[in-house]
Amino acid sequence: MLPFQIEKIYLDVQAEKDWVTETVLKALPGVPIQRVEDKGSLIKQSHSDCDPIGTGKKNLLITRFYGRRLKPCPGTSRHICCGYYVVNAVTNCPMDCSYCVLQGYLNNPFLTLFSNWDDLLQEIEGFLAMGRTPLSRLGTGELSDSLALESIFPISQFLVPFFARKDAILELKTKSIEVERLLSLDHRGRTVISWSLNPPHVIAEEERGTASLEERIQAAKRCQEAGYPLGFHFDPMIDYEGWEKGYEEVVDSLFRQIDPKRVVWISMGGFRYPAQLKGIVEERFPRTGIFLGELFPGRDGKFRYLKGIRTEMYQKMLKWLKRVSPDLFIYLCMESKEVWEEVFGWSPENSHHLNQMFEERVKGFL
């Protein structure tokens, strides 16, 4: 049984003969299929739906993508970023987190799987062959949840063995427990499985269709036992009444099950959003509490909590995490040099410097 519902498949005629399409259709027997000659019109038409984003999550579009799918993470201007690369194998996500930036970012609201898979592997191969960055970090969790579609198209089966032979790191970032297929793969430590974590209160209120905290930790434990390096992302951290107790308990619960020595990185990032997101979210989730914090536009135009609030959240998390192990590699996502200094007492010089630190960390970990 799928952890989510697909009501209809829109099949681009150009993707009909691809083996990926065949695999997906086999995994979704009985789901109505509509052939699509013009996906542009389909996408345009979808915007007249009263909730195109919500509807799009239940409708799978299988199509081809001919542009670049491997790109530097856009990060954000005038802040320190980590030099990550994003691989867009799937866009959109069946989960429905109220804070998800994709709601205002993607023009195509459909859960979309690109069927020209071999082109993507070639693109990654070409990128890695250039050797631009030693031990590049690539991830599929930017425009979707990395493991969301495992039950209908097991991306991990293709990517994990592929990266096992490369001098690069693949990160599969998820809020799911879809790890069964990963456990027997030959990963050679080149794939990091990572989870976004939040307190149960935030998961229940704001992360619809995702696994519970305890389930995520159990899934991480299974991956740890299978020898995978693990990552954790406290991002977005939400400022709510009782956040201190909530986040401290997440750290405690996590490390009751997880060996900190097997954790390659942990990120922290406060809730942030571009201005246009608020209207979309309030329309879809009128009772959401995520905008009730003191949020103001920053140097990149994105709204963030007042700096003093963010630094307090990061400092406390850092204290709780370092209490578990002083050797944990902890970084901030999309934060300024000033915030780094206030939290850690030092800062990477720039994004390049942070990228170098990641290289060192990964080398020491392999």
Place this chain on the structure above:
Amino acid sequence: MVLVPFLSSLKLSENRLREMLTLLSEISRLERVSIKEIIDRIEIQEIVSHKELTPIQRTERVKKILMSLRNPQMRQMEEEFEKKRKALNLVSAVSLQHSPYFEGRELKIEFQFRTMEEYRTIVDSLSRLTDKKEFKDMFEVSTKSQAPNIK
């Protein structure tokens, strides 16, 4: 019902109206009080019933109060900064500002002058700022929130 007399005492464009309603709704959720209880606050009622204020002035003042209720930590940082700025006794031609929303550490000083004499007076007064405790303290306000935990 309670909103109509309140809103009609102000001068609101469509955007301003939306902004005001958002503020009221968010304060109501944050403080767990009704919108009527917010509007009935003495400081708001005093403005709304002030006959000598124009609707535009009333709107600006009500908005300022609502903003400070909505963002108490920001309000406290603004107040502390303002207190220190006043203590510097800057000449009126000089303005001193913190970074937008206190996001950065930088402070900005601007001044205007018409004569060499005015220029000299201003520059002399600015050069003495570094001796003042209040000026040094401003860097503290800019770098950390000194607001109490409101939760």
